[in-house]
Amino acid sequence: MSSPKTSIIWFRRDLRINDHPALLAAIESSDQIIPLFILDKQQIEEAGSKLLAYMGQSLRALDESLGNKLHIIEGDQVEVLSTLIKKYGVEQVHISAEYERYGAARDARVEAAGITLVRTGSPYAVAPGRVLKPSDATPYKVYTPFYKAWCTHGWRAPAVTPKKFTCVEPTPEYRAFPDFPMPEGVNVIQAGEAAALKRFKEFSNKALDSYDENRNFAGIDGTSKMGSYLKFGEIHPRTLLAGLGESKAHDTFRKEIAWREFYADVLFNNPMTDVEYYAPKFAQMRYDKPGTQFKAWCEGKTGYPFVDAAMRQLVHEGWMHNRTRMVVASFLVKDLHLEWQLGERFFAEHLVDYDVASNAHGWQWTAGCGTDASPYYRVFNPIEQGRRFDENGDYIRKYVPELAHLSAAEIHEPWLFLDGYSKNYPERIVDHAIERHEALARLQEIKADKPPMPGA
DNA sequence: TTTTGAGTTGTTCGA
DNA sequence: GTCGAACAACTCAAA
Numbered sequence: 001m002s003s004p005k006t007s008i009i010w011f012r013r014d015l016r017i018n019d020h021p022a023l024l025a026a027i028e029s030s031d032q033i034i035p036l037f038i039l040d041k042q043q044i045e046e047a048g049s050k051l052l053a054y055m056g057q058s059l060r061a062l063d064e065s066l067g068n069k070l071h072i073i074e075g076d077q078v079e080v081l082s083t084l085i086k087k088y089g090v091e092q093v094h095i096s097a098e099y100e101r102y103g104a105a106r107d108a109r110v111e112a113a114g115i116t117l118v119r120t121g122s123p124y125a126v127a128p129g130r131v132l133k134p135s136d137a138t139p140y141k142v143y144t145p146f147y148k149a150w151c152t153h154g155w156r157a158p159a160v161t162p163k164k165f166t167c168v169e170p171t172p173e174y175r176a177f178p179d180f181p182m183p184e185g186v187n188v189i190q191a192g193e194a195a196a197l198k199r200f201k202e203f204s205n206k207a208l209d210s211y212d213e214n215r216n217f218a219g220i221d222g223t224s225k226m227g228s229y230l231k232f233g234e235i236h237p238r239t240l241l242a243g244l245g246e247s248k249a250h251d252t253f254r255k256e257i258a259w260r261e262f263y264a265d266v267l268f269n270n271p272m273t274d275v276e277y278y279a280p281k282f283a284q285m286r287y288d289k290p291g292t293q294f295k296a297w298c299e300g301k302t303g304y305p306f307v308d309a310a311m312r313q314l315v316h317e318g319w320m321h322n323r324t325r326m327v328v329a330s331f332l333v334k335d336l337h338l339e340w341q342l343g344e345r346f347f348a349e350h351l352v353d354y355d356v357a358s359n360a361h362g363w364q365w366t367a368g369c370g371t372d373a374s375p376y377y378r379v380f381n382p383i384e385q386g387r388r389f390d391e392n393g394d395y396i397r398k399y400v401p402e403l404a405h406l407s408a409a410e411i412h413e414p415w416l417f418l419d420g421y422s423k424n425y426p427e428r429i430v431d432h433a434i435e436r437h438e439a440l441a442r443l444q445e446i447k448a449d450k451p452p453m454p455g456a
Numbered sequence: 457t458t459t460t461g462a463g464t465t466g467t468t469c470g471a
Numbered sequence: 472g473t474c475g476a477a478c479a480a481c482t483c484a485a486a
Contacts, residue, residue: 135485142483144463216465255464326465365464373463375481381467436467 004031006168007092008084011037011070012103013123014096014233015062016193019158021121026094029118032166034084035066039074039178043102048349050318052180054191058232059177061192069167071174077106078113085115088168096233097122099129099268100356123230124261125155125237128268139269142373146265147258158238188318188352189228196229197239204243212252218310218321219395224253225319227353230260237261260358266371267357274360275341282369284446288337296429297332298346300400303428305412306386307331309399316399318352323389329366330380334439335430340367368443377443379436386412400425 007030009023015037017023026033037059044052063070073080084090097119098104111117122128131149132139140146182188189195203224207214214222229235237257244250267273277283296302300311310324320328325347332343344363348354364370368377390396393411397404402425403411414420415428 133484140484142463145484252464259464323465330466373482374466375463376466376478378466380465384467 003089006030006032006034006088006090007094008034008036008081008090009094010081010117011035011062012095012098012233013231014121014236015058016196016234016236017062017065018161018193018197019236019239020096020162021159022094022096022119024159024162025118025120026092027162027165029092029094032168034071034088034090034168035062035069036071036080036084037062038077038080039072039176040077040106041074044074044178048318048351048354049180049183050186050188050350051352051354052178053182053186054188054228054318054352055232056178056180057191058234061194061234063177065193066167069170071168071170072178073174073176074178077110078115081110081115082113092116092118094118094120096120097127099127099264101267101271101274102356121159121236123233123236124264125241125257126150126153126261128261128265131265139265140262141266141371143259143262143371144373146262147255150258150261155238155241158236158242186316186318189225191228191232191234193234196226196235199225199229200235200240200243208253209247209249211249213249215252216323216389218306218323218390219392219398223322224256227319227351227355227358231353231355260355262371263357263361266361273364274356277369278361278364278371279369281446282367286337286442286445287339290338290342293336293429294332294338294342296426297328297336297343301426302331302430303415303426304331304382304386304432305393305396305400305403305414305425306390307382308426309390309396312399314347314350318350320347320351321395323385324395325362326366327380327382327385329363330378331382333367334379335382335432335435337435337439337442340364340369377440379439381436382432383412 007026009026014020014022059070059072081093093115095107095117098107099122107117131146131153140149207222211222214220226235226240230237240257241254244254270278297311300308302308306324307328310320310328314320329343332338333340340363344360347359351359361370365372386396392408396411402423403414405423406414406417406420410417410420414425421427
């Protein structure tokens with residue numbers, strides 16, 4: 001009797017069972033599979049505690065749906081895979097393709113060591129690099145034409161749910177579940193594939209039809225909150241797209257999914273732009289050094305209520321509303337004149353949905369050095385944004401208790417009112433009107449047609 | 457090659 | 472308070 005054919009499905013950022021082409025490929029190629037997750041020491045050292053705790057919960061959920069057969073171990077990928085291949089006579093190692101620099105280099109290193117990886121599917125509806133301009137086969141730099149071409153390119157229907165499959169029983173050393181505790185007082189979204197599907201169903205029923213109207217209001221639960229689920233692959237964007245129709249609200253949501261794909265594509269085509277300026281001339285801009293003002297931004301003590309509410313939400317929930325992500329980013333870059341990478345790193349440390357492409361390019365967009373096609377330099381007004389997108393002040397009141405006693409008319413500008421500072425709310429660290437002017441002045445200095453500063 | 461149209465999320469000013 | 476124009480005039484995509 002011949003021994004059973006064995007394949008590995010190496011999970012990384014695809015912690016789900018449904019709509020998983022690589023898992024299906026592994027099942028079809030063998031009699032039994034080894035579902036594997038390798039804990040990466042470097043990534044663990046660099047990741048934030050909230051994200052790790054979330055990942056730990058997600059791995060437990062995945063293990064449960066695999067009948068507690070997930071093989072999990074910390075170690076070098078080549079060594080772990082080689083050991084398993086030898087031990088079980090594994091014929092194929094299946095993965096979902098990865099495109100960002102770290103993941104792609106890791107997979108290339110594994111292959112260079114002689115381990116063949118079978119790629120089926122990716123974390124995207126359309127894999128990075130696929131959408132090109134018909135005129136010259138180069139990548140798009142502007143979102144809207146990318147979106148149109150992305151729609152034209154199209155995507156597959158969700159993959160079928162796997163039928164019954166056999167997993168190899170893990171030996172004890174392959175049950176090294178990590179203990180990543182959730183920091184005290186922190187309240188993050190529920191992890192796992194089941195939670196992802198449940199949340200999407202709720203969103204579809206309650207908020208999707210009014211998505212275009214409500215998604216911008218910070219105090220309303222009008223966004224999908226799919227970020228962390230997409231980041232860890234607990235749900236695939238195809239699954240989301242398959243649930244959409246042609247209404248304006250649905251199209252707005254489809255466009256948000258496309259932004260994630262656009263930024264992944266931009267990063268794929270410009271692999272260093274998670275750390276470097278997408279528009280190189282912005283590297284020449286005059287920036288300030290991080291000091292007490294940066295600390296105040298991190299702690300949500302800038303004295304601008306909408307900014308502070310958002311920063312405290314980030315630290316407390318590992319999540320921030322999309323609208324306020326732009327407001328606090330604009331504040332860091334254009335009011336405090338700090339480099340976007342500082343804010344990008346702070347977000348990376350705290351966001352449970354931290355995704356390298358979306359985060360870095362979201363920051364670059366707001367900083368003005370990214371893919372924003374606007375002919376003018378956007379500077380968000382933190383007071384005006386608060387008034388527009390948190391009209392009655394509920395969002396501020398929720399996260400900034402020092403201002404909870406103020407009325408809707410007072411809460412966005414506490415400095416104008418007698419008891420604005422009665423509960424120890426900090427005074428403004430800068431004057432927005434002055435810093436806006438300063439930001440525009442610094443922009444002028446890097447305009448292309450300006451000769452370099454004498455003696456510079 | 458040249459030209460034309462258009463670009464996620466904004467702000468301020470003045471009528 | 473509301474509304475349209477100005478901002479400053481860039482860069483990309485497509486005809």
